[in-house]
Amino acid sequence: MIMRLTIGHLYPDLLNLYGDRGNIQCFRKRLEWRGIKAEVLPFLSGERIDFSKLDLVLLGGGSDREQELVCQYLKEIKTDFKEYVEDGGVVLAVCGGYQLLGSYYKTEKKLIEGLEILDIYTEWEPERLIRNIVLNSPLFETPVVGFENHGGRTYIGKHAPFGKVFFGLGNTGKSGYEGVVYKNVIATYLHGPLLPKNPHVCDYLLERALQRKYGKEATLTPLSDPLEHKANRYIVDRYSDKKYVLKETIKRYT
Amino acid sequence: MKLRSKLAVTCAKWTSTFIRKLNRGSGVTLPGYIARIIDPGILTTMSEMVREKTIVTMGTNGKTTTNSILYHALKAEGKKVIINRTGANMLNGIISAFVLATDRHGNLDADYACIEVDEIASVRVLPQLKPDCALLTNISRDQLDRFGEVDITFQKLKTAIRSVPSCKLVINCDDVLSYTLAAESKNPYLTYGISEQIFDDISRSEIRESIFCRSCGKKLEYEFFHYGQLGIYHCPHCGLKRPTPDFTATDVVLRGEVYSFRIQELQIDSTARTPYNIYNTLSAYTALQALEAPETHFKETIESFDYGNNRESIFTIHGARVQLHLAKNPIGFQQKISLVLKDPKPKDVIIQINDTYQDGEDVSWLWDVDFQYLADANTATITTNGTRRHDMGLRLKYEDIPCDSTTDLKATLKKLTRDGTKNLYVIVNYSGLYRTNRLLTELAAQTAQ
Numbered sequence: 001m002i003m004r005l006t007i008g009h010l011y012p013d014l015l016n017l018y019g020d021r022g023n024i025q026c027f028r029k030r031l032e033w034r035g036i037k038a039e040v041l042p043f044l045s046g047e048r049i050d051f052s053k054l055d056l057v058l059l060g061g062g063s064d065r066e067q068e069l070v071c072q073y074l075k076e077i078k079t080d081f082k083e084y085v086e087d088g089g090v091v092l093a094v095c096g097g098y099q100l101l102g103s104y105y106k107t108e109k110k111l112i113e114g115l116e117i118l119d120i121y122t123e124w125e126p127e128r129l130i131r132n133i134v135l136n137s138p139l140f141e142t143p144v145v146g147f148e149n150h151g152g153r154t155y156i157g158k159h160a161p162f163g164k165v166f167f168g169l170g171n172t173g174k175s176g177y178e179g180v181v182y183k184n185v186i187a188t189y190l191h192g193p194l195l196p197k198n199p200h201v202c203d204y205l206l207e208r209a210l211q212r213k214y215g216k217e218a219t220l221t222p223l224s225d226p227l228e229h230k231a232n233r234y235i236v237d238r239y240s241d242k243k244y245v246l247k248e249t250i251k252r253y254t
Numbered sequence: 255m256k257l258r259s260k261l262a263v264t265c266a267k268w269t270s271t272f273i274r275k276l277n278r279g280s281g282v283t284l285p286g287y288i289a290r291i292i293d294p295g296i297l298t299t300m301s302e303m304v305r306e307k308t309i310v311t312m313g314t315n316g317k318t319t320t321n322s323i324l325y326h327a328l329k330a331e332g333k334k335v336i337i338n339r340t341g342a343n344m345l346n347g348i349i350s351a352f353v354l355a356t357d358r359h360g361n362l363d364a365d366y367a368c369i370e371v372d373e374i375a376s377v378r379v380l381p382q383l384k385p386d387c388a389l390l391t392n393i394s395r396d397q398l399d400r401f402g403e404v405d406i407t408f409q410k411l412k413t414a415i416r417s418v419p420s421c422k423l424v425i426n427c428d429d430v431l432s433y434t435l436a437a438e439s440k441n442p443y444l445t446y447g448i449s450e451q452i453f454d455d456i457s458r459s460e461i462r463e464s465i466f467c468r469s470c471g472k473k474l475e476y477e478f479f480h481y482g483q484l485g486i487y488h489c490p491h492c493g494l495k496r497p498t499p500d501f502t503a504t505d506v507v508l509r510g511e512v513y514s515f516r517i518q519e520l521q522i523d524s525t526a527r528t529p530y531n532i533y534n535t536l537s538a539y540t541a542l543q544a545l546e547a548p549e550t551h552f553k554e555t556i557e558s559f560d561y562g563n564n565r566e567s568i569f570t571i572h573g574a575r576v577q578l579h580l581a582k583n584p585i586g587f588q589q590k591i592s593l594v595l596k597d598p599k600p601k602d603v604i605i606q607i608n609d610t611y612q613d614g615e616d617v618s619w620l621w622d623v624d625f626q627y628l629a630d631a632n633t634a635t636i637t638t639n640g641t642r643r644h645d646m647g648l649r650l651k652y653e654d655i656p657c658d659s660t661t662d663l664k665a666t667l668k669k670l671t672r673d674g675t676k677n678l679y680v681i682v683n684y685s686g687l688y689r690t691n692r693l694l695t696e697l698a699a700q701t702a703q
Contacts, residue, residue, distance in 0.1 A: 013465065013473070017403075019621030025652045045473070063403040069471050132615065147616045192618045196648045227651055231644035251611065 003218065004037035005209055008054040011062075013044045014070045015096055018149065020060035022193030023092060026202050027056060034221055036210075045073050051084040055209040061095030061191060064107050064124075064151070071112050074100060078115055085117050090209040091185040094194060098179065098187040099152050107152075118180055118187065120159060122152040131252075133168025133190060134239050135178050140200045145235040146190030148178075154189075156180050162188050167239035184208045197235070199228045255299065255360055262293035263360040266353040282342040286349030297345075297382040300352035303362035304336070307545050308383060310371045312411065313391030313432075315586055316534045317343075319561060320391055321370045323538035326559060330551035333365040344375040348383070366547070373407050376414035380421070388415060388441075389424040389541045391534070393431040394482045394585050395619065408435060415439045424541045426533070427499050428484045434468045434494075446540040447499035452506045452529045453480050454592055467494055481530075482585045501540040503532050520553050530589055531561050567691060569698040574671040576678045578694055580687050582613065584622035590681055591627055600632050600675040604666065606640040606682040606690065613684045617642045626653045634675045639663050640686060664693060671697070 007027050012020070024040055031038040043049050051057075062070060074081075085091060091101075099105045102120035105112040114121075128151045135144040144163055153172040161171070162179025170178035171189070179188035186205065188194065195202040203220055210218040238244055266285035273284060289296045301308050311321040325337045338351035348369055356362050371379050373393075380388070393411065395404055408431060415423065416439055423443035425436040436443040465474050465483055472491035479485035488495035506515040506529070513526045517539050526532060535556055542549045562568075569576040581587035594603065609615050628636065628650070636657040638646040643659040650657045660666040670678055682690050 018616070019618035022618070022621035022649075022652070025621075029652050029654070063405050065403075065405050066466070069466060130616075147618060149616065192616070192645075193621055196652060197645070227644055227647050231648055234641075234644055 002035070002037060003210060003214055004039065005031060005055040005206070005213070006039045006041060006053055007056040007058065008049065008051075009040060009042045010049070010057060010059045010097075011045050011070055011073065012042045012060070014066045015060040015062040017061040017063065018095065018147070018191035019193040020058070020094060020191070023058055023060070023094065023195045026193070026195035026199075027058075027206065030199065030202055030206060030223065033223060045070065049077055049080070051077075051080045051089065054084070055090065055213055056205065057081075057084070057089065057091045059091065059093040059097030059100065061097060063096075067096050067100065067105065067112055068107075068110060070100070074115055075113070081115055082117050085183060085185055088184050088208075088212050090205050090212065091187075092194070092205055093185065093187040094191055095150060095189055098189060099150075099154060101180075101185070101187050102154065105152055117185070118156075118159060118182055120154055120156045120180060122154045124151050125153055126151070129169040129173050129189075131168055132235060132239065133170070133178065134166040134236055135163030135168075135170075135190070136166050137163035139163075139181065139204060142198075142200050142229075142232065143236050144190065144194075144198050144201060145192070145232050146188075146194050146197070147192040148189045149191070150189050162186055167245065184212070197228060197231045199223070199225045256293075258293045259296055259299045260360045262289040262296050263353045263356055265289065265292055266350065267356075270350070270354055282339055282350050283344070283346045284350075285353060286346035286351075289349050289353050290346065295382075297349050297352065297379075298384065300349070300356075300362060301367065301383050301385075304364050304367045306333070306365045307386040307547070308367040308369065309387040309389060309541060309545060310369045310376075310380065310383065310385045311389045311391070311541075312371050312373055312376055312414075313389075313426075314373075314394045314407075314583065316391040316530060316537070317370050319531065320389060320534045320538050320541075321368050323535060323556070323559060324389075324541055325368045327538060327542060327549065327552055327555045328366050328368065328547060330555045331548045333547075334363055336362070336364045336367040336369075338369050343370045343372045345378050345382075348375075348379055366545075373410055377410050377417075380414040381417040384418055385421050387422045387424065387541060387544045388418075389537055389544075390426065390432050390435070391537060392426050392429045392482070392484060393435070394429075395583060395622065404431070411435060412439055415441055422544050424537060424544050426484070426537065427497050428480055428486070430465075430468070430474065430483060430487050430494075430496070433496070444501070444540055444544045445497060445499045446501040446536050447496065448480065448503050448506070448533065448536065449486065449499070450504065450506060451478050451480070452532060467492060469494055481588065501536060501543065503536045506532060522553055522556050524556050525559060526561055528561075528589055528593060534561075567694070569694045570702070571667070571694065571697045572671040572701050574674065574676040574678055576667075576671060576680060576694060576698075578687075578691060579679065579681045580684070581681050582683045584619050587620075587623045587681070591624065591631075594679055595627055595631050597677070598632060599677050600634050601677040601679060602670045602674040603628070603631075603633050603636045604663070604670070604678070604680045605636065605638050605646050606663070606680070606686045607638070607642040607646045608640040608683055608685045609642045610685045617645045620646060620649045623649075625649055625655065629653060629655050635670070637666055637670075639666070640682075663690070664697075667693065667697060671701075 028038045099122045105122040161177035266289035270285040427445035428447040467489040470492040477486035
């Protein structure tokens with residue numbers, strides 16, 4: 001039997017910052033390389049979304065202004081999206097997408113209502129949190145690496161974080177944690193994009209989606225990922241080197 | 255001139271001499287800093303000594319080339335012109351450019367000043383420099399780790415422009431962001447734009463900025479796109495539309511490798527090899543009109559102008575044709591991909607991606623470039639290099655395009671020029687440019703002997 005997954009890319013016309021396309025491409029290729037069919041459905045703002053047809057959802061990042069614009073469309077899908085998540089639907093939400101899963105994002109001037117799927121909220125502060133970031137996630141043995149760039153501070157309440165910050169700033173810059181994992185949702189500030197350098201995260205989400213559709217026996221055949229590991233390792237090694245970290249810190253503040 | 259300003263100029267000059275004696279770089283930033291510490295008003299004092307006019311060039315892509323065209327065009331009219339060096343486009347660099355151009359008595363002998371200004375620095379530079387004219391090339395996605403978001407760049411530029419309300423703007427009206435900025439700033443402005451389609455499909459990435467109307471938030475409709483968000487747009491909701499430009503280029507024809515076009519009455523057979531240099535030329539021409547400067551030698555200037563600027567150079571090494579290109583953001587890189595595809599011959603490609611502060615520490619922009627076209631570019635080999643060579647490699651891997659990586663650029667260059675297709679493209683981002691240029695110049699000199 002040929003397996004097939006349908007990936008919904010939400011509002012790429014508004015939320016397409018920081019190489020989100022790389023996440024889609026990573027989902028697609030890692031399925032194709034294993035002989036699994038992948039269909040990507042981009043939903044532009046205003047288009048109707050049938051969540052029952054989707055196996056994976058990507059909600060990407062946008063600027064504060066674009067998030068305000070996207071807010072009106074989110075209202076229309078709020079109930080369906082929430083049902084999808086509660087039913088074990090797989091979601092990757094990055095940056096702005098992460099913020100929008102919460103109850104609200106208070107920007108400098110406005111209050112953007114969120115989807116209320118996660119019991120979290122975000123508040124804007126003038127100093128943006130911008131740098132490379134390395135996480136240790138309880139879901140994986142390999143660290144997760146990426147780049148963060150956000151003005152919002154996200155307070156995750158009782159939710160489980162995606163990972164513990166090894167280098168970087170994370171949800172609030174102070175909490176020491178980054179992102180949220182809830183059911184089959186991973187919500188995170190990490191872009192760069194997230195998945196190509198973290199194939200373990202990509203495969204985790206793909207496997208969840210396959211098992212939801214085809215049952216527990218559906219598994220992914222391992223791929224050898226030499227280049228992915230080198231790219232991941234490069235960032236991990238760089239920020240494990242205390243001398244380098246000191247040098248970068250000095251540079252940043254001078 | 256005040257004694258304090260004189261002292262500032264003298265100390266800045268000493269600093270510059272000292273840095274060069276120590277062989278610690280070209281010394282374009284520190285002298286400006288010293289001068290500013292001694293006399294905080296030094297930039298205003300200096301710019302007031304410019305006899306005729308001062309123009310600043312800002313924007314994401316094309317500011318160095320455009321500023322250089324302006325400089326050469328004004329010099330061709332017999333004017334004395336001050337220009338700041340590439341990369342010295344922050345406050346200190348700009349002050350250095352002025353103070354180091356003064357004579358022994360600290361006086362400036364200049365008719366015009368053509369100053370390139372970084373978008374973030376513009377907020378501090380413009381109120382002190384008080385330019386007569388500001389040219390804005392375009393606003394698009396660049397170094398998001400520095401600028402945060404395009405909207406932040408937009409706001410910075412707006413603040414800067416509003417601080418000098420009589421400064422006349424020169425605006426690319428094909429760029430909805432620039433055009434909105436001009437309208438919102440209330441400064442007087444002249445527009446330029448191109449109404450015919452001069453870019454091919456490949457140079458238009460799928461990733462676009464701001465296709466949503468800034469006044470009403472509805473999606474803009476486009477007759478066609480030039481590249482990025484540039485094109486012929488209108489808003490079906492509130493009626494905002496791309497205006498008829500005050501100045502335009504027409505009859506654009508590619509003859510062999512170079513473009514010919516017409517601006518007003520001028521038929522120009524340029525040396526431009528890429529369509530965005532037509533934009534740069536047109537914007538410089540419009541700026542001359544805004545400055546009410548003479549332009550009788552504009553045609554000759556452009557027809558002999560070297561658009562390369564060290565950013566596009568050609569070398570011969572071991573009999574191989576080697577082209578060096580700078581590509582530092584998605585729009586720039588997309589143009590280079592289009593250029594590579596226009597060449598049907600077999601080729602080798604080296605792509606160097608670094609992530610220093612100047613390059614931008616965030617390399618996610620690589621995913622906003624349509625690299626999939628390289629699959630059909632008749633490439634024999636693609637080699638990645640630089641600190642983020644593996645990120646670049648992954649970008650290609652996820653388009654099923656094979657590549658190698660190297661940490662020894664010199665050895666790879668030697669090998670490819672000797673045993674390769676004899677047609678090599680080297681594409682680098684900012685911090686690798688000068689080093690790679692030097693390396694290629696060295697290799698070219700060695701093999702010429």
